[in-house]
Amino acid sequence: AGPAREPGQNRPGSTSRMPEDSRARLSPQGIAYKDLPHIANADGQHLFCRYWKPQASPRALAFVAHGAGEHCGRYDELAQMLTGLNFFVFAHDHVGHGQSEGDRMVVSDFQVFIRDSLQHIDLVKKEHPGLPIYIFGHSMGGAISILTVSERPSDFAGLVLISPLILPNPQSATSFKVFAAKVLNHLLPSFSLGSIDPNIISRNKEEVEAYVTDPLVYHGGMKVSFAMQLLNASARVGKALPDISLPVLLMHGTDDQLCDIKGSYHLMETVPSQEKILKVYDKAYHVLHKELPEVSSAVFREIETWLAEKIVTATGAGGI
């Protein structure tokens, strides 16, 4: 070993993390998981969790699945609104996202996102037996939600989808790009396809700025291997739709350039659900819950109204 070093001086090239076996596993931001709400997934990766508890005892549960590159903290406003309806809201940062472990926006198989969501849902259901559970998904989180529901057809009381990933956008996934991605995936899986242009996520400049400056958002390029998982996901979603029969509330902007609104029209034509509502927001971009005020307030109102009438009937606290 080289000359004695002052304590705390790391050997050059060594990371500043403490040894793995000291059980002080640190989040990507350097915070010890023992000081963070978290679960360990089936691969032993720590997933950062968030919980929003209502004042009164909860009447229903809501799980939120966030989209690619972002994190569950971006659903604070939505969760606050739901706690106002006495929902117990919970979420986690998917593997490779936000404050969870895993290489940034990398997943070995899209199924990991569904497996981890079911693990978290089962954990919370145990703590709140008998409560109806709703699942929310935005964009890639919409694909996760659909596939999670399709694995547990009778476990969920409703599905809320905000601009879900159902069909890849024809621009971002032209047949040539798909072919190139498949070829590249064998040759250069870590090749970057470039990052999302922040200006197409929303027309709300403040929300674009918040996204660009959010340290928990991944702004790097999308790896070919991740794009392949997204293609894998949209193919699986297409197969799962005919088995989705729970109540669905679906919202999409006509000017969404990241997830084609045609996917939502396809869902409406395909799912056998008795209750399925699609709200289309004219000229709106991808992130409807962080769009221009008139759009996002309409989206929140829509969700609140849809749920309020459901949990009233569900808990039988309705009229005489």
Ligand SMILES: O=C1CC[C@@H](CCC(=O)N2CCC(COc3ccc(F)cc3Cl)CC2)N1
């Ligand atoms: O608040 C926020 C901030 C971020 C945003 C969520 C983003 C998200 O989840 N997307 C959008 C991009 C989409 C790209 O899809 C593909 C790309 C290449 C490819 F070859 C095949 C596919 Cl399918 C996947 C889903 N919401």
